[in-house]
Amino acid sequence: MAQTDRQYTAPARLFHWVIAGLILYQIPLAYYMIGLPLSPDKLGSYALHKSIGITIFAVSAARLAWRWLRPPPPLPANLGPATRRVGAFTHGLLYCLTFAMPLVGWLSSSAANFPVSPFGWFTLPNLVAPDGELHERLELAHRLLAYMLFGTLSLHAGAALYHHFILRDGVLRAMLPFTGNRS
């Protein structure tokens, strides 16, 4: 029983891995697309990048709502307060970035008069009036946020592996899919 209490709920694990998968697809796609010469392929890749980004935003919102309804399981008792604080900070930052990156991308597209249409389903309103200078600053912000994301993701994945292989405390297993009743 104690083991299942340490487990994230199934929806929480699903949210986590869907977002992880989308981000791990999104980043190489971003570098692929910016390297393409201007072509229908480039426009298509940008469109996909924007659609996936907006999806990440939406799934993150659902994920936060679920987290509020079903708080995460407690951490192992032997973790010190400093470790907990670093963990909470990293997680907070990751949440912020999964919202900030798409939001800045959307703002940047708006400033370039490129309305965003997720998967062609509907068109999002432009958030700001077209403005070339603002667009360049937002593009830079999007890039800096990406670097922050790389740093934070590395820390996050490194910590998960550290918990699993060094501390062997089940923290990673709590988030893995298909780990229902195993110890």
Added chain:
Amino acid sequence: MRVLPIGLSFLGALAMSAQAQAELWTPVAADSTLSFSAEQQGAAFEGLFNKFTATFDLDPADPTTARIEATIDMDSVDTLYDERDEALREPEWFDVERFPEGRFVSEQIQKAESGYLADAFLTLRDATQPIALQFTLETLPDGRLRFEGQSVVSRLAFGVGNGQWENTDWVGDAVTIRVSLILEQSLP
């Protein structure tokens, strides 16, 4: 009485000018826009041509007799994003170096359900195609005219977006042209 024939011919002249009389009207640049709406990546975006000229040989009482001609400075395209404007000036799109001007010439105008319908020829690049421009005309209290027109054209019919850009997955074929003008009478 010698006054009578003079008076009569004066009345005659008045009557003639009250009849269908084409006058020359031109857009007031500050209050007139030529814009378009096109589709990229599944979403519509707006653009403008900042420079264009037009002449309307027009009797406001009967617009079906009008003749409309316009010239568009293709280099003045403005989609509010410099990189896209630069791309549009390239040979794959407007090719402004070889084809600096677009032309619009009305052929025939008829009354439509609401407003009028002008059959016209539009020339972009080296392609001339028939298009239909729907418009309304309204006389303003200050005597000027408000002309609002719209036409949906196929960019591919003009070779705008050729080669790889004949692909319409990410840049749609249909482009809506919108003309919103304030016309004032000018001396012929």
